[in-house]
Amino acid sequence: xxxxxxxxxxxxxxxxxGALLSSPAPAADPQRVVSLGGPITEIxxxxxxxxxxxxxxxxxxxxxxxxxxxxxxxxxxxxVEGVIGLQPQLVLASDQAGPPAAMxxxxxxxxxxxxxxAEPTLEGLEQRLEGVAKALGLGNAGHEQxxxxxxxxxxxxxxxxxxxxxxxSAHSGKLQAAGEGTAADAxxxxxxxxxxxxxxxxKPLSAEAAAALQPEVIVTTTLSVxxxxxIKGFLAQPGIAVTPAARNGRLVVMDxxxxxxxxxxxxxxxxxxQAGLAARP
Amino acid sequence: MLHAESLACARGExxxxxxxxxxxxxxxxxxxxxxxxxxxxSLLATLAGEIPAHGGSLQLDGRALHAYSTAELARRxxxxxxxxxxxxxxxxREVVAMGAYPFGNLPASRLETLIARVLALADATVLSxxxxxxxxxxxxxxxxxxxxxxxxxxxxxxDEYRVLMLDEPxxxxxxxxxxxxxxxxxxxxxxxxxxxxxxxHDVNLAAQWCDRLMLLTRGACVAQGTPREVLTPENLETVYxxxxxxxxxxxxxxxxxxxxxxxxxx
Amino acid sequence: xxxxSPALAVPAAPRARRRPSPLQLLLILCLLxxxxxxxxxxxxxxxxxLAHLADLWRTPxxxxxxxxxxxxxxxxxxxxxxxxxxxxxxxxxGAVMQALFRNPLAxxxxxxxxxxxxxxxxxxxxxxxxxxxxxxxxxxxxxxLATGAAYRLGTxxxxxxxxxxxxxxxxxxxxxxxxxxxxxxxxxxxxxxxFWNMGSLxxxxxxxxxxxxxxxxxxxxxxxRDWRALNALLLGERExxxxxxxxxxxxxxxxxxxxxxxxxxxxxxxxxxxxxxxxPHLVRLTQGADHRWLLPITLAGGALVMTLADWxxxxxxxxxxxxxxxxxxxxxxxxxxxxxxxxxx
Numbered sequence: 001x002x003x004x005x006x007x008x009x010x011x012x013x014x015x016x017x018g019a020l021l022s023s024p025a026p027a028a029d030p031q032r033v034v035s036l037g038g039p040i041t042e043i044x045x046x047x048x049x050x051x052x053x054x055x056x057x058x059x060x061x062x063x064x065x066x067x068x069x070x071x072x073x074x075x076x077x078x079x080v081e082g083v084i085g086l087q088p089q090l091v092l093a094s095d096q097a098g099p100p101a102a103m104x105x106x107x108x109x110x111x112x113x114x115x116x117x118a119e120p121t122l123e124g125l126e127q128r129l130e131g132v133a134k135a136l137g138l139g140n141a142g143h144e145q146x147x148x149x150x151x152x153x154x155x156x157x158x159x160x161x162x163x164x165x166x167x168x169s170a171h172s173g174k175l176q177a178a179g180e181g182t183a184a185d186a187x188x189x190x191x192x193x194x195x196x197x198x199x200x201x202x203k204p205l206s207a208e209a210a211a212a213l214q215p216e217v218i219v220t221t222t223l224s225v226x227x228x229x230x231i232k233g234f235l236a237q238p239g240i241a242v243t244p245a246a247r248n249g250r251l252v253v254m255d256x257x258x259x260x261x262x263x264x265x266x267x268x269x270x271x272x273x274q275a276g277l278a279a280r281p
Numbered sequence: 282m283l284h285a286e287s288l289a290c291a292r293g294e295x296x297x298x299x300x301x302x303x304x305x306x307x308x309x310x311x312x313x314x315x316x317x318x319x320x321x322x323s324l325l326a327t328l329a330g331e332i333p334a335h336g337g338s339l340q341l342d343g344r345a346l347h348a349y350s351t352a353e354l355a356r357r358x359x360x361x362x363x364x365x366x367x368x369x370x371x372x373x374r375e376v377v378a379m380g381a382y383p384f385g386n387l388p389a390s391r392l393e394t395l396i397a398r399v400l401a402l403a404d405a406t407v408l409s410x411x412x413x414x415x416x417x418x419x420x421x422x423x424x425x426x427x428x429x430x431x432x433x434x435x436x437x438x439x440d441e442y443r444v445l446m447l448d449e450p451x452x453x454x455x456x457x458x459x460x461x462x463x464x465x466x467x468x469x470x471x472x473x474x475x476x477x478x479x480x481x482h483d484v485n486l487a488a489q490w491c492d493r494l495m496l497l498t499r500g501a502c503v504a505q506g507t508p509r510e511v512l513t514p515e516n517l518e519t520v521y522x523x524x525x526x527x528x529x530x531x532x533x534x535x536x537x538x539x540x541x542x543x544x545x546x547x
Numbered sequence: 548x549x550x551x552s553p554a555l556a557v558p559a560a561p562r563a564r565r566r567p568s569p570l571q572l573l574l575i576l577c578l579l580x581x582x583x584x585x586x587x588x589x590x591x592x593x594x595x596x597l598a599h600l601a602d603l604w605r606t607p608x609x610x611x612x613x614x615x616x617x618x619x620x621x622x623x624x625x626x627x628x629x630x631x632x633x634x635x636x637x638x639x640x641g642a643v644m645q646a647l648f649r650n651p652l653a654x655x656x657x658x659x660x661x662x663x664x665x666x667x668x669x670x671x672x673x674x675x676x677x678x679x680x681x682x683x684x685x686x687x688x689x690x691x692l693a694t695g696a697a698y699r700l701g702t703x704x705x706x707x708x709x710x711x712x713x714x715x716x717x718x719x720x721x722x723x724x725x726x727x728x729x730x731x732x733x734x735x736x737x738x739x740x741x742f743w744n745m746g747s748l749x750x751x752x753x754x755x756x757x758x759x760x761x762x763x764x765x766x767x768x769x770x771x772r773d774w775r776a777l778n779a780l781l782l783g784e785r786e787x788x789x790x791x792x793x794x795x796x797x798x799x800x801x802x803x804x805x806x807x808x809x810x811x812x813x814x815x816x817x818x819x820x821x822x823x824x825x826x827p828h829l830v831r832l833t834q835g836a837d838h839r840w841l842l843p844i845t846l847a848g849g850a851l852v853m854t855l856a857d858w859x860x861x862x863x864x865x866x867x868x869x870x871x872x873x874x875x876x877x878x879x880x881x882x883x884x885x886x887x888x889x890x891x892x
Contacts, residue, residue, distance in 0.1 A: 071866070072867050077870075079861070079865075079867050081591045081861070082866030083592075084622065099750055105622055109614065110614065200734075201733075203730060331788060331789075351791050351792065354791070356791065360786075360789040362783070365782055366783055367782050369836035370832075371778070371835055371836050371837060375778070379778060379782065379790060380790075382778075382790045432790070
């Protein structure tokens with residue numbers, strides 16, 4: 001160990017002296033972009049700039065073209081050298097991306113990083129859209145999208161739903177309910193329906209608690225249903241089986257990123273959720 | 282000298298030793314005999330400073346034993362407990378060299394000489410290049426014996442008082458090595474003036490090699506003295522609960538030979 | 548340990564093995580480590596023309612050279628050094644714990660010390676701590692409590708099983724309390740927890756290494772200085788006392804030193820298992836259990852195995868990375884099974 005320590009000392013000193021900390025200004029019109037976070041990737045494609053992406057994180061699964069991008073790991077624990085190796089002129093990162101040390105290293109290396117809020121609100125979405133458009137030098141493209149989304153959402157939200165709903169995900173076999181502050185909850189609020197789960201964030205939910213909440217409708221994601229052997233299997237889970245939702249077959253299944261992304265497809269998501277809530281078995 | 286006066290000791294509520302007085306004289310072997318559970322091992326542990334005495338006095342060179350630090354004690358007395366268990370892979374020399382640990386950094390050449398000497402005394406010279414775990418039980422015991430011999434002899438000043446305590450050291454040895462071990466103890470007692478305490482099971486081996494014997498029953502001393510004085514049929518029956526005959530040793534003058542009854546009375 | 552994939556280096560039957568001298572082995576390992584560190588530092592997602600390494604410094608103004616220089620100095624080197632520091636620290640703590648418990652299966656991960664540290668770290672994060680200056684000491688306290696508990700519970704009866712069962716219990720308790728903390732956490736805390744939980748070497752940076760490296764070095768030296776006491780402990784607790792080592796003090800010191808070592812390592816790198824089990828074992832197989840040499844060689848060996856694991860983690864799914872814990876568990880899991888069956892036989 002001693003030898004190892006002395007061996008790095010010179011490098012350490014050089015590093016300390018040579019550390020450049022100036023925050024770089026992004027190029028006006030960056031052509032090589034890495035996106036960290038599925039919703040961000042989706043925004044880049046929505047703005048018609050998908051061809052500029054040279055890499056993305058593992059959660060970037062929409063649109064289909066995004067799946068073909070080189071992946072640098074999950075955005076909450078991305079591989080910093082993987083990003084650097086793609087020689088990006090710009091990194092677009094969700095504020096949930098990390099670890100912080102990796103983010104700091106990108107900055108230190110002079111790679112422009114634009115961090116975007118992941119907040120699941122209309123305002124948050126607008127910030128993301130405009131932030132990405134600005135960083136990509138796309139001028140008004142962001143505004144246009146925002147205006148379109150605003151108009152559609154305000155039209156859609158004139159229909160109000162009154163059902164009591166449970167938002168569930170069950171990726172690893174364990175039920176998790178989405179509460180206040182989650183993207184799914186924010187989407188549900190726009191429909192007017194009531195989220196039965198009052199706690200904050202995603203929390204594990206026992207079978208008994210699911211039964212006790214007596215939801216009229218259960219909303220979940222495609223991956224959760226797949227992980228539980230299809231719709232039948234999902235509804236047959238203990239606790240869920242005895243809810244009014246399961247008895248009446250009121251299960252709304254939505255694409256993961258659509259339900260949880262709070263991205264440019266928000267009107268689409270809203271429409272789909274509303275349709276699901278309104279459907280009669 | 283190690284000197285105990287009216288020593289008493291308890292483990293929890295149970296009194297394991299009462300009113301024991303003894304002195305470990307330089308150059309002499311004191312053998313401790315007794316039935317299972319008579320307190321032999323407790324006596325050794327108390328004298329070694331491992332468990333505290335609850336009554337009486339216990340002094341080493343005029344100073345209370347408990348006033349010595351663990352490290353100081355280790356430089357004055359060596360202990361070989363019953364059936365040491367070492368399950369890690371060490372070389373025989375490494376095990377033996379541990380006897381020098383209490384003395385810090387000995388010069389390498391002195392240490393080598395000492396190791397060679399104690400290995401010879403323990404008849405373990407041929408084992409010196411082996412791995413400890415590859416040895417038989419009896420061989421391991423000899424190596425451990427060499428280790429405590431080293432601790433007894435290392436960095437010893439001329440006429441410095443040292444104590445060697447052995448708890449049933451012959452238990453896993455064949456007759457030849459039993460004799461060899463006791464011969465080794467007797468030899469360093471004679472040559473170096475080391476005082477020794479041996480807990481033994483074999484009465485005749487004890488009679489043959491120890492200068493003095495102490496008989497223990499239920500934590501108390503039944504008799505103490507030379508083998509001839511102590512090994513009487515009455516004492517032996519008190520201690521072991523088994524009738525015994527004591528006859529003169531056919532080959533060794535002045536040494537009694539004990540023959541126990543061949544069956545236990547119902 | 549000469550084989551680059553140590554888990555496969557099954558020793559020959561117990562016939563007399565020719566052992567390299569300890570100094571030779573240490574030297575070989577250090578050379579291997581240097582070579583491996585060099586290989587690891589010269590490969591990655593960014594292609595750096597290392598053949599012209601010197602040129603990178605000769606042209607300070609060239610932006611491309613500056614970029615390569617920075618990747619090398621800011622990304623790769625800290626990562627390699629971090630692997631060396633974490634690997635050696637975990638390995639030596641494993642070796643020392645095995646002596647303390649007189650049990651070859653004692654390992655920070657298996658007996659709950661790592662998860663205890665994790666509990667401390669998670670608790671600190673959930674209570675609002677952001678800086679390592681608070682998280683690391685909290686992890687130390689967690690490790691200390693877990694080590695103490697493992698010692699109390701695991702030495703009630705002698706034998707491997709008891710200690711492992713104690714470890715199972717301690718791990719279960721820590722995991723459940725971590726679960727409760729996670730449940731209570733706010734979004735921001737959860738985010739910090741997620742980063743922390745990823746348990747990898749991605750957090751490498753010089754400002755952290757500037758204290759971690761001397762810290763691990765210092766504690767390693769303190770532990771190596773205790774080699775006699777650790778050897779004596781192998782003989783048995785009574786025997787160690789007879790040899791002049793005050794048992795209570797010695798135990799306390801070693802438990803505290805180990806927790807001081809493991810706690811901060813867990814705080815910065817998460818729980819990385821099996822290094823502390825595999826490396827000391829392999830060293831004992833080649834070199835025996837004499838701590839005078841076992842500990843320094845284990846340091847080098849731990850650094851070597853960790854550097855190798857990190858290298859693989861970075862290369863296998865490039866440009867992404869595998870969590871390093873997957874690699875160490877992949878090596879360590881089968882190794883543990885092999886050990887268990889061997890002990891039964």
